[in-house]
Amino acid sequence: MTDHDVRVLDDSQYRTAHTLFRGTLHHPPAPDDQWKFAQESYVPGCTWGAFADGEMIGTVQSFPSSLAVPGGAVVPHAAVSRVGVRADWTRRGVLSALQRAQLRELRSRGDVAASLRASETAIYGRYGYGIATRYRFLRIDRREAAPRTRPVGRVRFVEGEAGERIARGLFEELSPQRAGTISRWPAWWGLSIRRVAAEENLRIAVRSGGSGDDGYVVFKVVPGDHGSADGPPTRLSVMDLWARDAEAWADLWLFVLGIDLVDEVVTLGRPLDEPLEWLLGDRRACRVVDHADEAWLRLLDVPAALSARTYRSSEPVVLGVRDAYLPENAGSYRVTADGVTRVDDAPELVLDVDVLASAYLGDVSFSTLAATRRLDVVDPAALARADALFAVSEVPWCGTYF
Ligand SMILES: CC(C)(COP(=O)(O)OP(=O)(O)OC[C@H]1O[C@@H](n2cnc3c(N)ncnc32)[C@H](O)[C@@H]1OP(=O)(O)O)[C@@H](O)C(=O)NCCC(=O)NCCS
Structure with missing residues (x-):
């Protein structure tokens, strides 16, 4: 018997849930102009509340989405967010109750995986979430960068709604090429692009080559005291950049690095294998300012998830999976180059299922997980087979913050 219960919220309760969540991050309630964007992201049936004595004390939410997995398939996925328990109710099992209800519901409605961003690393492993992608944050001293090459296509500004329309179309086409990317729900663009554009100087530039538009970059510039040794630098922040191929990718970066009166270019989390340094005359002009875990992945339906991705050619391996929250996932799976049974x-x-999630997209090998004692090795020869089967040629990356 617990002193709280959890249930799905209706639309009359979304703002209370939003305020509660913001409070757990020590933010005040969203003003009306921000709430207008946030409200759109409350999809019916996707927000849970925990209640005690008639008051909401915790909440958790998800956005309907899909996840690209190695081999090119895309599976139903829930982007879990706005997780918070009121500080006067923490460490009494409220999040655990919310997680239990949410994981069960997401699986029964057909989601194969869920993912989230973790405020702290201690929270989510117990619920079966494992770090599945990582990213790096860069700072480029633009005056030292001296790119080695020149653009070959055309990059143009496309402002406002037209820019967002082109960006959305290109994102939907291009992002699933990389495992770990997720589809963005409509309200993502409102919250992450239009809301920011309403407050800051957000620009969208589109690149075109021989076959039309093939990439875009969203960025903002915060003017500093350009040229002064002591004043703040003029900083250009790259918020979102997607390209169809290496030619478009290089042109977009060259465009950004070529904008006058900018001291430094900084990025949000970019893929670990993005070869930006190689574009520069002085590769030391590009510094990695942070390197962090990105997506925490939860395999909700292990058989479906294992069957959705492809495997490299190797001898089979039999994995034994443990899952305390969704026990129907527990059992043995024979993984071969041709499929999983x-x-x-x-x-x-x-x-455990969180450890499997870390290996699933190819971010970490089974050998590394064994060396760090994250899995039990019954047959040491199986490690090389598992590594070979799950190996990927491109580092997984999500690239969508939520
Ligand atoms: C994180 C948070 C939601 C946890 O809620 P909670 O109701 O206290 O969690 P529970 O009581 O169900 O905790 C379950 C277990 O996780 C542990 N745990 C939960 N949050 C933890 C944290 N931040 N650090 C370390 N351990 C944590 C608990 O100690 C407990 O362990 P136990 O089962 O061994 O006793 C809550 O602390 C919170 O709202 N924090 C601020 C906002 C935040 O960080 N939200 C997450 C955004 S991604």
Whole structure:
């Protein structure tokens, strides 16, 4: 018997949930002009509240989305967000109750995976979420960068709604090329682009080459005291950049690095394998200012998730999966280059579902997980087979903050 209960919220309760969540991050309630953008992101049936004595004390939400997995398939996915428990109710099992309800609901409605961004690393492993992608934040001293090459296509500004329309179309086409990317729900663009544009100097530039528009960059510039040794630098922040191929990618970066009266270019989290330094005459002009975990992934339907991705050619391996919150996932899975089947065989490697999530997109190898004692090795020879099967040629990356 608990002293609280959890239930799905209706639209009369969304603003209370939003205020509660913001309070857990020590932010005041959203003013009306911000709420207008946030409100759109409350989708019916996707927000849970925990209640005690008739008051909301905790909340958790998800946005309907999809996830690209190795091999190019895209699976139903829930982007979990706005997780908060009122500070006078923490460490009494409220989040655990919300998680239990949410995980069950997401799986039963057909989501194969869920993901989130973790405010603290200690919270989500117990619920089956594992770090599945990482990213790096860069700072480029523009005056030292001296790019080695010149643009070959055309990059033009497209302002306002027209720019957002082109960006959305290109994002939807281009992002699933990389495993770990997720589709963006309509309200994402309102909150992350239009709301910011209403407050700051956001620009959208589109690149075109031989076959039309093939990439875009969204950025903003915060003017500093250009040229002064002591004053703040004029900083250009790259918020979103997607390109169809290497040519478009290089042109977009060259465009950004070529904008006058900018001291430094900074980025939000970019893929670990993005070769930006190689574009520069002085690669030391590009500094990695942070390197962090990005997506925490939860495999809700392990058989469906394992079957959705492709595998490299290698001898099979039998994985034994443990899952305390969704026990129907527990069992042995025989992974081969041609597919995955559930079996009764004894497992060669045994791991919790959060650890499987870390290996699933290819971010970390089974050997590394074994070396750090994150999985049980029954047959040491199985490690090389598992590494070979799950190997990927491109580092997974999400690239959508929520
Ligand atoms: C994170 C948060 C939602 C946890 O809620 P909660 O109701 O206290 O969590 P629970 O009581 O269900 O905790 C379950 C377990 O996780 C542990 N845990 C929860 N949050 C933790 C944290 N931030 N650090 C370390 N351990 C934590 C608890 O100690 C407990 O462990 P136990 O089962 O071994 O006793 C709450 O602390 C909060 O709102 N924090 C501020 C906002 C925030 O960070 N939100 C997450 C955004 S991604």
